[in-house]
Amino acid sequence: MKTTADIIIIGAGIHGTSLAFHLAQRGVKPVVLERRFLAAGATGRSSGLVRMHYDLEPESRLAWASYQYFRNWKETVGGDCGFTRTGFLQLVRTEYEDHLKANVAMHQRIGIPSLLVSSEDVRRLAPAFRTEDFNLAAYEPESGYADPNSSTAAFMQAAREHGAELIQDCQVTGILKSNSKVNGVETSKRGISSPIVIDAAGPWAADVGRMAGLDLPIDTWRHDTIFVRRPAEIGPSHPSVIDDINAMYFRPETGGLTLVGLEDGNLIGESPEGDTDHAKPGFVERAVDRICLRIPSMERASLHSAYGGYDGITPDQRAILGQAGPEGFYLVCGFSGTGFKIGPAVGACMSELILEGKATTVDISPFSLDRFTEGKLLKGEHGYDSIWR
Ligand SMILES: Cc1cc2nc3c(=O)[nH]c(=O)nc-3n(C[C@H](O)[C@H](O)[C@H](O)COP(=O)(O)OP(=O)(O)OC[C@H]3O[C@@H](n4cnc5c(N)ncnc54)[C@H](O)[C@@H]3O)c2cc1C
Incomplete structure (x- = not known):
């Protein structure tokens, strides 16, 4: 095991590995330290929705x-x-129809394939859906879902091929500093020195922040999901959906399954060490009732599996990206239950910020930690309420 590193990344979820990939591609050799194993945190439990529809x-x-x-x-x-x-x-x-129109216009302006469709159109796209409770929907024909475990493994594999290293079963227990600069970490294995340390610790990010002397506004957010086996009459697939009317999202999965998650009832502030192999009591019943509101024939679905996961959540439910605290310490955390789909670009942006002083792929300056002390919490101009209620 190395005793020095160009850059230390704490956490091997989608964000730690994406950043490792982008840094390694640019000739830097980061070391990724992971307390358990690849995608052991939020990423391994993620529903993997890939869509561009945001209000920000x-x-x-x-x-x-x-x-x-x-x-x-x-x-x-x-x-x-x-x-x-x-x-x-x-x-x-x-x-919220006017907000929907404004958001789709914003998406189209930046080049995203997104359009407004009528409830009639939705009925044609998804004949099993109930469509009486809305007139308009936003449709992204190119969106879908990806496999978070495979994505993370692929990022890490490619990063390794460019010289990055992954050390699993290695918990960071302290951050070493001198003269307001980081100079390495203490771990459950041994110390490693480095002038740059990244907090990509997902729901544990506040703990890591404390090691650097920061009091991060990141809490934990618990989220359960179920997979149900669709009755054959629904057909081989259906679109992925965020259904704000019924406070849920759902998407198809291979094998005739549908994944369902709920926007309400996600507990804040639990220990992220809680049981994630099982959903919380009562969740399955709530999720089944909810999906039947949109797809009544799901009454004939059968339960396949149910489990939970934890992510870090911030007061405005948006990520924290950028340098903070001692020189050389960077935050890539607080993804608030929606961070998987932005993992690739966040890694690109953070590598630009760290190596060139400025992110150019996308301007990530609005996501700085300072926004919380400056009272500049992020809010979509045309929001539909917070995602998680
Ligand atoms: C159930 C669920 C469903 C979701 N669905 C979606 C979705 O459909 N679409 C979407 O875009 N997003 C979704 N999200 C959110 C998304 O999964 C997360 O925002 C994203 O995966 C966070 O990735 P990460 O790399 O920041 O954190 P994590 O994946 O949690 O990785 C952090 C890693 O750091 C490690 N670590 C922590 N502390 C230490 C330490 N001291 N030393 C060493 N290692 C440490 C952990 O073991 C962990 O592996 C969902 C989240 C959950 C929980």
């Missing part, structure tokens, strides 16, 4: 820049990310 332009830009990787993974990264195009529908309550 910088997030849509990050998602769109990331989409270029998901669609061309073999050429840009190598290996497989399991991207499956399903089409994506954003459903909102009728009082």
Whole structure:
């Protein structure tokens, strides 16, 4: 095991490995330290939705820049990310129709293939869906979902081929500093010195921040999901959907399955060491009731599996990106339950920021930690309420 590194990345989720890939591509040799194993945190439990529909332009830009990787993974990264195009529908309550129109216009302006469709169109796209409770929806024909475990493994594999190193079963226990600069980490194995340390620790990011002397506004967010086996009458697939009317999202999965997650009832502030192999009591019943509201024939679905996961969440439910605290310490965290799909572009942007002083792929300056002390919390101009309620 090395005792020095160009850059230390704490956490081997989608963000730690994407950053390792982008740094290694640029000739830097980062060391990724992971307390357990690749994708052991939020990433390994992620639902993997890949869509560009956000109400905040910088997030849509990050998602769109990331989409270029998901669609061309073999050429840009190598290996497989399991991207499956399903089409994506954003459903909102009728009082938010003007917001939907404004957001689709913003997406179109930045080049995202997105259009407004009527409830009639939705019925043609997805005959099993109930469509009486909305007039308009946003549709992204190119969107879908990817496999978070495969994506993370592919990033790390490509990073290693360019000289990065992954050390698993290695918990960072302290951050070494002198004269307001970081100069390495202490770990459960041994110390490693480095002038640059990255906090990409997902739901544990606040703990790592404390080691650097920062009090990060990041809490933990618990999120459960179920997979149900669709009745045959629904057909071989259906679009991926965020259904704000029923506070849920769902997407198809191979093997005739549908994944369902709920926007409400996600617990804040639990220990991220909680049981993720099982959903919380009562969740399965709530999720089944909810999906039946949009797809009534799901009454004949059967339960396949249910589990949970944790992510880090910030007060405005947006990520924290950039330098903070001692010189050489960077934050790539607080992804608030929506960070998988922007992983590729965030890694590109952070590598630009660290190596060149400025992100050029997308301007990530709005995501700085300072926004919380300056009272500049991020809010979409045309929001539909917080994602998580
Ligand atoms: C159930 C669920 C569903 C989701 N669905 C979606 C979705 O559909 N689309 C989407 O875009 N996003 C989704 N998200 C959010 C997305 O998965 C996360 O935002 C993203 O995966 C966060 O990645 P990360 O690399 O920041 O964190 P993580 O994947 O949590 O990685 C952090 C890593 O750091 C390690 N670590 C922590 N502390 C230390 C330490 N001291 N030393 C060494 N290693 C340490 C952990 O073991 C972990 O592996 C979902 C999240 C959950 C939980």
